[in-house]
Amino acid sequence: MILAFVEHTGGTPTEPSLEALTLARELAADTASRLDAVVFGAEGAATADHLGTYGVETVHHADDERLDTYAPEAWAESVGQLVDTEGPEAVVAPGTDRGQEVLAHVGAKRDLPVVSNCLDVEAGETYELARQRWGGSLVEHAVLDSETKLLTAAEHEFSPSEADTVTAPTVRPFTLELDESDFRVSVDRVEESDTTGVALGEARVVVGGGRGVGGPDDYDKLETLADRLGGTVGASRAAVNEGWRPHEDQIGQTGAKISPDLYIACGISGAVQHMVGCKGADNILAINTDPEAAIMQKADYAVVGDLHEVVPELNAALGKEP
Structure with missing residues (x-):
């Protein structure tokens, strides 16, 4: 199974997440694996229809109201526990600040290597990757060999592409064992920009x-x-x-x-x-x-x-x- 970490706004996946999903689906096809997604937040289940157009079969929804707001260590521990139970071949996240941070924590806690800002990935017994380094001024070619491979998709490098066959994903809440220490850092409020017009x-x-x-x-x-x-x-x-x-x-x-x-x-x-x-x-x-x-x-x-x-x-x- 290939697992995609999906960020969303009000149940609508973000553009970088759709880019990461496109890469994740390519890896799933190359490895004859199914494509699943993990989402957080009260409206996470609402992403299912959107994710079905990208070929996702199961949406794993973190079932803990404390996770409705972003808490990097808690979200990472949640993804880590899902990795423990489901054993995905790879976890693919968008190359956003949040995607990078969550996978960095997952890698540190599970002693797994992370390859960030990937430009190209070839799946095999090991993964051969090209990724951005030094702010995009250098392209590094690397080999990733790990039981579970953690990687992020460089932003704007993978054009979002819907699947040839639309799926009807199953939404599967999963329970977690989280300590209060996992919530040492969390977002307590979000202030909307007063800027009008196109983002x-x-x-x-x-x-x-x-x-x-x-x-x-x-x-x-x-x-x-x-x-x-x-x-x-x-x-x-x-x-x-x-x-x-x-x-x-x-x-x-x-x-x-x-x-x-x-x-x-x-x-x-x-x-x-x-x-x-x-x-x-x-x-x-x-x-x-x-x-x-x-x-x-x-x-x-x-x-x-x-x-x-x-x-x-x-x-x-x-x-x-x-």
């Missing part, structure tokens, strides 16, 4: 601004461009450090990973940490006065010019009646 990680068009924007007020023209393209605005780490944009807008290794159809990078140099966050974009358009800037070499399209002149021209063109 950065879900936007099909992202307009990013860096130090070259010049200041917080100059983001207005980027907001206009994003609005006319039906997208949202992001920022480089430099702009966030200056206090021009909130951290939730940051794109990069220590910010959001995006995979839009189009990423328009305005006044951004293209440091490797930033490129880690935007390399999932289908197309990158860079606007920069420096033709030698790193992002100009990596972009699909480039405009050598002052963003304060180029962006208003784009806004004017997009604002004209057809």
